[in-house]
Amino acid sequence: MNGNGSTLTEEQRKRIEENRLKALERRAAFLKSKGNQCQSNNNNNNNNLFSNSLKNSISNQPSKPNVSVNWKPLPSVTSIKAGPPKSASTFYTKKGLEGIKDNPANGENPGFLGKKITGNCHLISKDRFVVNLPYHAQSIDIFKTMPSRQYDFNSKKWSFCITDHSNIMSALGPLRSSVSISPLPSYVLQALKKASNYPSSSSIDLMPLDPSLLEAFMPFQREGVGFGVSRDGRVLIADDMGLGKTIQALGIASYYRNEWPMLIVTPSSVRYSWAEAVDRWIESVDAYEVVVINTCKDSLEGTVIIISYDLLSKRAQEIKEMNFSVVVMDESHMLKNFKSIRYKSAAPIMKSCRRLILLSGTPALSRPSELYTQISSVDPKFISNFQDYGIRYCAGKQQQWGWDFSGSSNMEELQILLESTIMIRRLKSDVITQLPPKQRMTIILDxxxxxxxxxxxxxxxxxxxxxxxxxxxxxxxxxxxxxxxxxxxxxxxxxxxxxxxxxxx
Structure with missing residues (x-):
């Protein structure tokens, strides 16, 4: 690699130069044939136009004997300057012409007159990405030089290892006059780099947990607790309903027992179910240490504080001042609307605590925009700008009155990113062999x-x-x-x- 970041080999330069010369020859032949054709057509058209006009004017005049007309044809067109088609007008702007030189070098094509080819990149796994690009011979020549290249004959797309991303973008640089490929966003690359440094879930030692908890874990639940601890206790558990999100949350929270008291925020109907779960699985916590808040006047003193979302909104400032280090937000999709009082009350508490465990079997009920509040709460640095998130994952479109983020796009990439960084999600079909026979449960009502x-x-x-x-x-x-x-x-x-x-x- 040389000082300017280019990675073109001599073989690549030679191949690009050959393609450039061939393209220039084809263009010259095309313009020559086009010019001759236009000259002939213009001569005929001018003569026909003038002749027809003359005939019409004569036919409109009164009939006179011995009328003779002397006329000469219009001068023929001897040269035609080729210009861009209207469909390509946006390419020929000041910004679009940057980098086009009089003397082509390094495979640049200053004579490119067609529509600029555009493409983009997106993840297909945490290790590989695909380039979406229409057929372009020079780009394909560069793709073939990459060691990690793979071509899918069904989708007709090229994919590469993440490690080749910067090399591909640099190698395509000389073709910028004819090809524009949007790279993977920087936050995607940073998130993948950060994820590669996380320890594996299986390497986490869970022995400090209560024996009653360790014995109750099913294998996939132990994996979920390990995943949460490997992410420093800031995680979104999005397992399917009935897979034990509650016991996994208590396992992660118990790992950080020395940072308690713990705050649990739930829908009002399951407050007492949580109190029973704590009493059942965490034997080291006495029943009197678990406080369920029922009114605005109830004391917030206790080892485990359980409160509903509605009461949290009314006592948000008081709870914020208590500086809870470990917070569990059950059914976190209830925080999907960043304009709601519920989210505004919870957001400062979630962002200030050291450990945040979000639980939801349906993190996005209808559209990916609903996920952003939960993502930004767990990791504020993941995608700090909602507009960037909306454009890439919500098919963001700028309308007359603002942006529309009601759609969805790049869903495969978003899922890969979340599961590599902050989210763990399993369906019942994924863990069916680990599940016990159907169980009957007692629901504690309000x-x-x-x-x-x-x-x-x-x-x-x-x-x-x-x-x-x-x-x-x-x-x-x-x-x-x-x-x-x-x-x-x-x-x-x-x-x-x-x-x-x-x-x-």
Missing amino acids: PSSIKLNSKSMKEAAINFKKESLKGAEKHGALIQFFNESSSAKLKAVCEYVKELLTEGN
């Missing part, structure tokens, strides 16, 4: 929504406790008590189901 003191409930309880009841009468009283208890839980059950539907699960 007690504030359960009516325990209704008159009918009290009467059913008193009736069931009567010692005089025997056999069928006792069974009937039990059924009546169950019926009344189900009515008492109806509101809480409806709220739980409604939140599940709202969350897209």
Whole structure:
């Protein structure tokens, strides 16, 4: 490689120069034949036009005897200057002409008159990228010199190792007058470089965790905990519903136990389910250390604080001042709208904590723009500018009144980037062999929504406790008590189901 960054070998230079000379010869022959054709056509057209005009003018005059007309044909066109077609007008701007010289060198083509060929690059794996480009002989000659080249006959595209990216862009530089290829964005290359330095999930030692947690992990859950720890505790766990995101979050959080107290933010319907999970799997935490916040007046003192998104919005400043180091955000897709009060309340807390664990089985419910708030919360430096993100991954288009980021583009690349850096996602089909038989679970409902003191409930309880009841009468009283208890839980059950539907699960 020489001082100016070029990587062209002598063989490449020779091949490019041969192609350039052939192209110039074809262009000269084309312009010569075009010029002769235009000269002949113009002579005929001028004569015909003048003759027809004369005939029309004579036919409109009164008939006169012995009318004679002397005329000479228009002078023939002896030269024609070729100019750019209208479709290529944007190429011939001041910016587009930069680099075009009178004396071509290094394979440049100053006489290029066609439409400029454009292309782009995108990832197909964390190690390889593909170049999307229409057929262009000189570019293909350069592609063939790259050691990692691969050609897909089905898609008719060339792919290369990430390590060859800068070499390809440098080698294509001399062709910039006829070819423009957008390289991979710098944030993509930086993210892949950063990901290559992460330790593997299997190399993380999880022995400091509670034995009850270690015994409860399934293999893929242990991998998820290792992934989160390898990312310094800032991670998005996007496993399919029912794969145990809760136990994985508690595993990652427990790894940083010395940084507690821990804040858990959840939908209101599952606050007590989280309290039960902590009590079940983290034996070193006593039940009185787990505090579930139900009102704006409840104390925030405790080892594990569990609060709903709605109450977080009302007590955001108070919670922010407590400087939690470990934060878990359950159903993090509820933060998708950066304009919402919910996100504005949570954002400062998420960005200031040292460990942030986001959980969502559906991180983007309808479009990739909904992912950005979660990505920027976990890693603010990943893609710091939403417009850059929107243009590349949301098919961003500038409309009359601003940008439209409602679409999607480069989804394969986005998934590769996220899974290489901050996100782990497994579907049930991926881990079906590791799953136990179907399990029944008890859902802890919000007690504030359960009516325990209704008159009918009290009467059913008193009736069931009567010692005089025997056999069928006792069974009937039990059924009546169950019926009344189900009515008492109806509101809480409806709220739980409604939140599940709202969350897209």
